[in-house]
Amino acid sequence: MSYKLASICNLRSVSEQCRTRWMNSDTPSEEGDVESILQLMKSFPGQACKNPVSIEAKTTRGISAAHTGDTYLSYDVTFGFACINKKQKSKQCEDYQVILTCPSDFCLGKFSCCRTRWFDVDNPKGKGDYETLLQLQMLYPSEVCTQPVAIEAMTLSGVPAHKTGEIFQAYDAAHGFACVNDEQPGGKLCQDYKVRFTCPLTFCTQSTVI
Template sequence: MSSDFEKVNLRGPPFTNQCWTQWFDRDDPSGTGDWETLKSLQKTNPGKICPKPTDIEATTLYGLSVAAAGEVIYKMDTTSGFICRNSDQPDKKCKDYKVRFSCHPSFCDDGAVCWTKWFDRDNPSGTGDWELLNDLRKKNPGQICAKPLLIEAVTTDNSTPAISTGQNFYVYNPTMGFVCRQQDQKFSQCRDYKVRFGCKC
């Protein structure tokens, strides 16, 4: 069960945890739209979604946030789930979305990962975007655990996962942090990234 849930440290000390389910993608937009309704997802995934979620998050299958995708969303709430109707879009076709739900921390397994808040220490105006763990620790004392297990990097503008940008990374690991160097890019400068670290809860 530990692979199905993650505990997310939203802000402040590491005991303000939020529990997120795994991502679900039940439908695709080939019919009237992309219908990821809570009732249907709970029916097809028994025990994997709490009865009354406290939050919902949706992204395209390629990692774009709803805001970045720019589509008209019919419903996105913890009661109904997520619905994108093809008829509401200018091009009459929704993108394909995946959703996850937030539950009370007790719903998570104890082996889950706690995530720090997002950090954005540098920008790519110089030699690149340097988000090194040591530098982030100095600037944010007590906010990152001693031995991070995971690292995640996304762009600051629309939260595109770093691995989906097509850029090359000099450093991208939980031991050292994240570095995107201008000299490693073929056609453009590094985008501006923010990072967070996964720690044992």
């Protein structure tokens, strides 16, 4: 008998917010690059929340939207992200991707019955705390889906990652979580984190539950 999953409708120990994967629904066409919340919900059904808590944008080359020099028509949780070519001084908009931080009702919505258990496979004693999706898939191939819908991270003491004030090298559903000691202000070490993923419902329906 194959046992593949994880926590079924376990609503305990909720970390309030979860983050999506990076999403790119548009390219810098003649008008520009528009990553609206509505379009993201259409392009990535079930993976983008309707009322995000925050939005972050970067180019497909990995440059933060704050450092590209582009001017944005919109960069907020109400509409989403929009860079319009004619608003730029002498160039076209870059190609952008966005990631959403979603409220608890999204994390606990229809996908709540398909969440993994919490995983903690590393500690910050070396270079930092790395809880990557690839590593977790290698260690627990039957417990972690290949394309998670969302990720949650919190310290072992129960503090949600977004409330720690630490800087994260990675924190998204496609890559997992990484906190690097050298990137923290004041020379302090990262805290010890654990993560869990929200998986597509098909991952759970294909599983045999204990």
